[in-house]
Amino acid sequence: MLREPGSGRGRRPPSGSSTVFLRKFLSVLILLWVAFGLAACGGFLPKSDNNRHNQPLSSGTVNALKAMGSSPGEAMVIRIFKEEKTLEVWKRTASGEFRKFRDYEICAYSGDLGPKFKEGDRQSPEGFYTITPGLMNPRSSYYLAFNTGFPNKFDRAHGRTGTDLMVHGDCSSRGCYAMTDQGIAEIYALARETFKGGNPSFQLQIFPFRMTAANLARHASNDHLDFWKDIKEGHDLFELTKAPPTWDVCERQYIFNAVAGAPLNPLGPCPPSASNPTLVAKQQADEAQFASVLANQERAAAEAAAIKERGEAVSGFFSGFGNLFGGGKDENITPVISGKPAPIPHPRLQRS
Structure with missing residues (x-):
């Protein structure tokens, strides 16, 4: 006998094995969804999907490089400042010094000021990183991207974890630095041409903010x-010398321009570093300014607290003064309600 469609009669109930398979399948889907939510900014597009990684630099960009005494194939440095949401590209010039070529706005970064600690904390990294051709992602699902290289030697020495921490396009971030598509297209092309020029890598410096004494205070x-303060030394060296400092890790901290031929043990003792009188003078001046700004902040906070305290005291005095003459409201007085009608008032007496 035929059954009516949708009546539910005559259906064979799912077998136990089918139910188990369905549950496992749903569990896998949930795990994948969670992993995707915690993942950073990886992902690839099919090879046939685009050729955007080969977009040539515009003639305007090439001419601007030439005007500053540089070229697409020259060495470069990238600096990122989180709080200002700015990415800087610096290029080496004919004089051997690096000059800032261009600023790019960062659409978004994840987390707060401070370094990344562990996978899934949605925090963008800070520190010094070395970008090689192998870290470039020409088929990123976020338009174009390059990997920051997190965790680096310093991060690993502190047990920090994380994968696919990128600088990419698409204006969307989960632990990364997101640029506009137009911005990452030019940054990617500049990096590509730098590698083509024979440079095996470029330095990426990531800071929480402009490393001034006032900001630190x-x-x-x-x-x-x-x-x-540790990474500020590398920042200051670059500012003073206009050349990327060499960096390594020892005693679980960064060391810059160390006098050592072989890579250092990140947990071992630090060797001496090259003395730079100009750097020492700057550090001393910055420490003095840091202390001065901090003292002024503490003084201003103390004055504000004193003013508030005086204001509360004056307010309390006048409140008590008013209560003394019946002008205030005594919260302890309970009105008496008798339920009887009020007496009719008598007319005023006429006085001659």
Whole structure:
């Protein structure tokens, strides 16, 4: 006998094995969804999908490089400042010094100021990284991308974890630095031409903010202050010499321009580093300014607290003064309600 469609009669109930398979399949889907949510910014497009990684630099960009005494194939450095949401590209010039070529706006970065600690914390890294051709992603699902190289030697020495921490396009970030598609297209092309020019790598420097004494004092209570002072030395060396400093890790901290031929043990003792009188003078001046700004902040906070305290005292005095003459409201007085009608008032007496 034929059954009516949708009546539910005559259906064979799912077998136990089918139910188990369905549950396992749904579990896998959930795990994949969670992993995707915690993952950073990896992903690839099919090879046939685009050729955007081979877009040539515009004639305007090439001419601008030439005007500053550089060229597409010259060495480069990238600096990122989180708080200012700025990415800088610096290029080496004919004089051997690096000059800033262009600023690019960062659409978004993940997390707060401070370094990345573990996979899934959705925090963007900070520190010094070395970018090689193998870290470039020409078929990124985020338009174009290059990997920051996190975790580097310093990160590993501190047990930090994370994968696919990128600088990419698409204006969307999960632990990465997201640029506009137009911005990453030019940055990617500049990196590509740098490698073609014979440079095996370029340096990526990532800072929480402009590394001034005033900014450090503004964040003096932050748990990352010592780390920021550590990477500030590399920042200052680049500012002073206009050349990327060599960096390594020892005693679980960064060391710059170390006098050592072989790579250092990140947990071992630090060797001496090359003395730079100009750097020492700058560090001393910055420490003095840091202390001065911090003292001014503490003084201003104390004055604000004193003013508030005086204001509360004056307010309390006038409140009590008013209560003394019946002008205030005594919260302890309970009105008496008798339920009887009020008496009719008598007319005023006429006085001659």
